[in-house]
Amino acid sequence: LRSDANARLAALYDELLPVVYGYVRSRLAEADAEDVTAEVFRTAAEQLQRDPTAQLTRSWFLTAARNRVIDRWRHQMRWEGRLEALRRDVDVQSVAPGTGTGEAEDRVLDALDRLSPDHRAVLILRYVDGLRTRAIAEALGRNPRATDSLLARARRELVAAFEEVAL
Amino acid sequence: VTSRREATRLLRKVDQPRAPHPTFARELRAELLGYETEDSQAQLQIVEEDDDAPPEIAVLPEPEQKPHRPITKRRWLAAAAAVVLLAGGGTWFVAAQLDDDEIVVSVSPETKKTVETACAAFRSSAFSELSRKDLIGPGNNRVLANVPSARVAISRLEQALRRFADDLREAGIEDPEVTVALDRSAGKAGSAIDRLDGGSVNRGASGLGEIDVELTEVEQRLIELGISESCL
Numbered sequence: 150l151r152s153d154a155n156a157r158l159a160a161l162y163d164e165l166l167p168v169v170y171g172y173v174r175s176r177l178a179e180a181d182a183e184d185v186t187a188e189v190f191r192t193a194a195e196q197l198q199r200d201p202t203a204q205l206t207r208s209w210f211l212t213a214a215r216n217r218v219i220d221r222w223r224h225q226m227r228w229e230g231r232l233e234a235l236r237r238d239v240d241v242q243s244v245a246p247g248t249g250t251g252e253a254e255d256r257v258l259d260a261l262d263r264l265s266p267d268h269r270a271v272l273i274l275r276y277v278d279g280l281r282t283r284a285i286a287e288a289l290g291r292n293p294r295a296t297d298s299l300l301a302r303a304r305r306e307l308v309a310a311f312e313e314v315a316l
Numbered sequence: 317v318t319s320r321r322e323a324t325r326l327l328r329k330v331d332q333p334r335a336p337h338p339t340f341a342r343e344l345r346a347e348l349l350g351y352e353t354e355d356s357q358a359q360l361q362i363v364e365e366d367d368d369a370p371p372e373i374a375v376l377p378e379p380e381q382k383p384h385r386p387i388t389k390r391r392w393l394a395a396a397a398a399v400v401l402l403a404g405g406g407t408w409f410v411a412a413q414l415d416d417d418e419i420v421v422s423v424s425p426e427t428k429k430t431v432e433t434a435c436a437a438f439r440s441s442a443f444s445e446l447s448r449k450d451l452i453g454p455g456n457n458r459v460l461a462n463v464p465s466a467r468v469a470i471s472r473l474e475q476a477l478r479r480f481a482d483d484l485r486e487a488g489i490e491d492p493e494v495t496v497a498l499d500r501s502a503g504k505a506g507s508a509i510d511r512l513d514g515g516s517v518n519r520g521a522s523g524l525g526e527i528d529v530e531l532t533e534v535e536q537r538l539i540e541l542g543i544s545e546s547c548l
Contacts, residue, residue: 171334257330282490301492
């Protein structure tokens with residue numbers, strides 16, 4: 150049974166490590182992204198040790214990753230008690246399978262790494278996750294106008310960061 | 317120079333599978349599985365020789381890569397349609413940039429109609445019997461005859477701006493460039509009223525030209541997004 154669990158975990162690891170890490174890395178800095186990725190795979194390993202037939206799908210991994218990203222955001226930005234509404238299943242298409250990264254995506258990541266955590270988070274929620282401003286506002290406990298202002302500032306910061314990484 | 321639109325377009329592509337640093341991948345695999353596969357051992361040897369290799373070099377076999385496909389108009393349209401569907405409602409809009417000049421937009425007829433109604437309501441309530449040029453264009457100090465009448469006109473404009481921003485949000489227009497410009501305009505109208513309280517029509521009227529600039533930008537943005545051709 151143990152060897153079955155290990156074989157399944159190895160296959161899942163090989164297939165999904167870049168997917169999970171890619172999803173988390175766009176939302177968090179490198180060290181945090183590694184921590185969260187490791188936590189997700191450790192949880193998967195525990196589940197498979199308990200039940201080698203457990204159905205751990207791509208969606209399961211991404212949802213587990215998302216919940217941990219939210220925990221990090223709440224801690225980093227003192228958003229305790231907020232963001233609960235964002236805990237939801239992740240669309241399995243959200244990280245395109247096998248498309249890989251290029252120079253443009255690396256540049257985006259470099260620019261995101263230069264932003265404050267809250268600016269990075271709202272940009273990801275709006276433009277990557279596709280949440281509407283009202284949904285973000287409700288999750289953050291802000292009004293839509295304040296959220297729009299936060300988004301506008303974050304976009305300006307992102308443009309400035311792009312210029313910096315281009316130099 | 318990166319435009320805001322270009323930055324947003326690139327941002328939408330950030331969710332990609334990404335190989336972590338080889339050392340991290342190797343250590344996590346060892347922690348979880350306690351052994352290495354033949355493939356990973358072979359690749360580990362390569363990594364050991366150059367442990368400072370950039371993160372792009374993965375310890376693990378790369379997932380099967382699809383061949384690179386150039387960005388085509390068809391692909392952008394498909395992506396735009398997908399985002400509209402994901403938005404889950406008929407009132408949202410999406411813009412996709414093909415290149416620096418061309419923008420493809422999908423806006424539902426209901427959204428356009430709602431926005432047109434909001435635009436008409438704004439024009440009617442903001443300027444009343446005056447024109448936009450009369451109230452916020454150059455030489456408006458000649459139209460705004462005295463402090464009480466100027467206060468009435470600018471207060472009306474401020475309320476209309478706030479209501480217009482709310483109406484657009486209700487219509488699902490969530491573009492920060494539009495809503496922030498309108499909120500900023502309302503704030504400038506409020507400041508103009510404060511200046512009127514100092515007793516000078518000229519001082520109150522002088523800042524209204526900035527609102528004219530903001531509204532021009534809003535109008536341009538609505539055209540750019542394919543939402544309205546002649547809103548303001």
